[in-house]
Amino acid sequence: xxxxxxxxxxxxxxxxxxxxxxxxxxxxxxxxxxxxxxxxxxxxxxxxxxxxxxxxxxxxxxxxxxxxxxxxxxxxxxxxxxxxxxxxxxxxxxxxxxxxxxxxxxxxxxxxxxxxxxxxxxxxxxxxxxxxxxxxxxxxxxxxxxxxxxxxxxxxxxxxxxxxxxxxxxxxxxxxxxxxxxxxxxxxxxxxxxxxxxxxxxxxxxxxxxxxxxxxxxxxxxxxxxxxxxxxxxxxxxxxxxx
Amino acid sequence: xxxxxxxxxxxxxxxxxxxxxxxxxxxxxxxxxxxxxxxxxxxxxxxxxxxxxxxxxxxxxxxxxxxxxxxxxxxxxxxxxxxxxxxxxxxxxxxxxxxxxxxxxxxxxxxxxxxxxxxxxxxxxxxxxxxxxxxxxxxxxxxxxxxxxxxxxxxxxxxxxxxxxxxxxxxxxxxxxxxxxxxxxxxxxxxxxxxxxxxxxxxxxxxxxxxxxxxxxxxxxxxxxxxxxxxxx
Ligand SMILES: Nc1ncnc2c1ncn2[C@@H]1O[C@H](COP(=O)(O)OP(=O)(O)OP(=O)(O)O)[C@@H](O)[C@H]1O
Ligand SMILES: [Mg+2]
Numbered sequence: 001x002x003x004x005x006x007x008x009x010x011x012x013x014x015x016x017x018x019x020x021x022x023x024x025x026x027x028x029x030x031x032x033x034x035x036x037x038x039x040x041x042x043x044x045x046x047x048x049x050x051x052x053x054x055x056x057x058x059x060x061x062x063x064x065x066x067x068x069x070x071x072x073x074x075x076x077x078x079x080x081x082x083x084x085x086x087x088x089x090x091x092x093x094x095x096x097x098x099x100x101x102x103x104x105x106x107x108x109x110x111x112x113x114x115x116x117x118x119x120x121x122x123x124x125x126x127x128x129x130x131x132x133x134x135x136x137x138x139x140x141x142x143x144x145x146x147x148x149x150x151x152x153x154x155x156x157x158x159x160x161x162x163x164x165x166x167x168x169x170x171x172x173x174x175x176x177x178x179x180x181x182x183x184x185x186x187x188x189x190x191x192x193x194x195x196x197x198x199x200x201x202x203x204x205x206x207x208x209x210x211x212x213x214x215x216x217x218x219x220x221x222x223x224x225x226x227x228x229x230x231x232x233x234x235x236x237x238x239x240x241x242x243x
Numbered sequence: 244x245x246x247x248x249x250x251x252x253x254x255x256x257x258x259x260x261x262x263x264x265x266x267x268x269x270x271x272x273x274x275x276x277x278x279x280x281x282x283x284x285x286x287x288x289x290x291x292x293x294x295x296x297x298x299x300x301x302x303x304x305x306x307x308x309x310x311x312x313x314x315x316x317x318x319x320x321x322x323x324x325x326x327x328x329x330x331x332x333x334x335x336x337x338x339x340x341x342x343x344x345x346x347x348x349x350x351x352x353x354x355x356x357x358x359x360x361x362x363x364x365x366x367x368x369x370x371x372x373x374x375x376x377x378x379x380x381x382x383x384x385x386x387x388x389x390x391x392x393x394x395x396x397x398x399x400x401x402x403x404x405x406x407x408x409x410x411x412x413x414x415x416x417x418x419x420x421x422x423x424x425x426x427x428x429x430x431x432x433x434x435x436x437x438x439x440x441x442x443x444x445x446x447x448x449x450x451x452x453x454x455x456x457x458x459x460x461x462x463x464x465x466x467x468x469x470x471x472x473x474x475x476x
Pocket of ligand 2: 287288315386
């Protein structure tokens with residue numbers, strides 16, 4: 001029954017477009033959008049844009065992920081690391097990272113680099129925060145149990161500390177993926193000459209609201225897909241939580 | 244041969260609060276000792292020290308040989324199946340077969356592949372006991388390991404621990420609130436109070452012991468715990 005109201009909304013939208021209440025230069029009709037989507041798919045434009053944007057998210061995520069996980073491990077596992085790393089990271093995270101765009105443009109120019117940097121910044125913080133918190137939440141009782149069983153410090157980290165940080169880290173991963181897409185969308189507004197952002201901006205210049213909507217729908221589908229993938233991962237990795 | 248457990252003037256304080264106040268204790272190889280005492284008197288604290296988990300102490304605490312402990316809480320790794328939790332301390336390739344045998348002994352043969360969070364309190368406690376037993380330690384520390392068990396399972400676990408003790412002869416320190424349990428299993432019963440060992444009972448009854456044979460001595464142990472059996476009965 002939950003599909004009734006969305007379908008009704010789309011029908012209403014189509015009705016508004018057909019009757020001229022909603023002019024196409026404000027918002028194209030659902031049918032036009034579907035038709036443009038078909039064309040964009042057929043001539044390969046959408047696929048090209050898609051691959052470029054996906055690549056940006058992937059590499060930005062990779063860079064941010066490595067930084068976030070490395071810092072999170074160091075400050076989670078060592079007192080010194082925490083003392084040195086945690087205060088500056090906690091201060092920086094209060095900055096909305098999207099506000100860094102002007103600096104990133106000054107530092108990295110207007111090519112691919114600022115886009116990757118923006119995604120990386122959006123990813124690194126949630127991963128760091130949740131990995132760090134997850135490690136710190138480890139039940140000391142379990143660590144003690146492993147100690148008495150003859151486990152060395154490294155073995156205790158591998159067999160007890162890191163596994164207990166996994167649930168919280170997965171929460172961080174989901175947040176990080178959400179921020180990654182958001183950062184991409186914002187980043188692609190910077191002088192993009194390829195990718196979904198370019199497709200959308202280009203369409204805007206020609207008042208092609210249908211193409212703009214197609215781009216937005218693809219953004220949304222990408223976000224939903226990665227979120228579903230993480231959920232799947234959670235279900236597999238956190239099987240032991242089923243009570 | 245040196246005693247596996249040797250404490251001289253052991254003191255332990257948490258801030259201003261002294262929990263253990265001069266404990267002298269020797270446990271001989273293969274000796275079975277039970278430790279009684281009211282809640283909060285420092286029994287678990289003593290066991291943690293013996294397990295090497297707390298080194299901020301005064302006095303001398305020497306424990307030699309392989310130690311294994313069943314904590315008051317089961318402390319199983321929730322992301323490892325039950326048999327892997329038992330195999331955890333083995334560092335051996337045939338861990339699974341040993342774990343399965345141990346599960347048989349604690350009467351949980353069907354739970355090898357269960358996740359710890361799905362176990363009942365008593366089941367988790369038995370897995371924890373099995374994990375401590377499979378290591379065949381020289382010093383076995385048991386912190387109320389039968390607390391969450393029904394009377395029947397408890398009896399079976401008594402036999403299991405006694406059996407294992409008879410076979411491998413570890414020095415055992417068993418914390419319990421059950422005087423009968425102490426009398427059934429131990430060579431020596433200690434009563435801890437106000438941070439000191441205030442009473443020691445040697446139990447010379449022949450094994451295997453039966454409930455009836457311990458009744459007489461029970462009255463005296465209970466008296467040391469401050470229980471007057473005449474009025475309590
Ligand atoms: N880490 C700690 N910090 C401060 N106080 C502690 C700590 N650990 C134990 N205590 C205190 O030491 C006392 C003894 O605790 P312990 O756990 O050894 O009691 P116990 O004899 O095992 O009791 P029970 O029979 O209820 O298990 C308690 O009063 C407890 O509050
Ligand atoms: Mg206790």
